[in-house]
Amino acid sequence: MRAAVVTSFTTPLQVMDVPVPEPGPEDVLVRIETSGLCHTDIHAAHGDWPVRPTPPFVPGHEGVGRIERLGSAVTSRDVGQRVAIAWLGGACGRCRYCISGWETLCEEQTNSGYSVDGAFAEYAVVPAAFATPVPDEVTSLDAAPLTCAGVTTYKAIRVARVAPAESVAVFGIGGLGHLALQYAQIAGAFTIAVDVEDHKLDLARSLGADHVVNAAREDPAEAIQRLGGADVSVALAASSASFDQAFRSLRRGGRLVCVALPAGGTMQVPIFDTVLKGISVIGSIVGTRNDLADVFALHAAGRTEVVSLERKLDDVNESIDDVLAGRVPARIVFGLG
Structure with a gap:
């Protein structure tokens, strides 16, 4: 499959062929249709933060696509179902944060495109429980930015x-x-x-x-x-x-x-x-799976408007330059479907 890969913090991303990931027993394999470019992806690619990801890795945490394969233990999702892959790629489900509705604070969480490979690729793997269903009324182009930019700011307004x-x-x-x-x-x-x-x-x-x-x-x-x-x-x-x-x-x-x-x-x-x-x-850091479901529901009801530009994954480095230069009105979304 084609993927945009961070091979070094000091060089541009490389769009290359890499193996299709294999889903574990509780995972799903998603054929990505759209993937938004978040500033966090740029920080990840440049190694800007104290806790760095480990190259090589695939960024992307605004992925939307359809499930192509289910792990052997998955019963909660269906092949063909459209889902979103968010920053919160997984959490333990047992700690005080998870059981009190603050799974985004879980100390054992995984983060899509950071600690695990993300959605700047034709395929991505995510735990079935963290593959959030996307309503039919929300296009994949709009769903991608909502998966991070939407849920992050929705949560910020709520905690305020x-x-x-x-x-x-x-x-x-x-x-x-x-x-x-x-x-x-x-x-x-x-x-x-x-x-x-x-x-x-x-x-x-x-x-x-x-x-x-x-x-x-x-x-x-x-x-x-x-x-x-x-x-x-x-x-x-x-x-x-x-x-x-x-x-x-x-x-x-x-x-x-x-x-x-x-x-x-x-x-x-x-x-x-x-x-x-x-x-x-x-x-305020992103939002939970329930918050993302709320964000999708509001958009499906016509309460929000997403402003974005669609580009090809091959344009990833030019797109990063445009974001850093302030030339992008709102969000860039890579079309992969």
């Missing part, structure tokens, strides 16, 4: 406890940000879009953002404070400076939700302001 008529500032309008705006609006919030690219702010306006701020032209924290401050700021940009801006944009009692993981990033939080203003700082 966004209430109707609150103000939510979204820092970084791209694959994640354009969906975060929509989930905040579904929760009844007024939204403020922050980015450094005018074309992304135009996208935010088209999706119903109440205000937009170009952080390349003015301090977004000051601009948002002139609007009265944000109840919630969602930090989605892979820039440490944007986290500080997001914090400073909050009004009293506000919540900063940290989602992006800038390479080598650090965040300084002023203790005095945090305590006296009652600020909460919340870390």
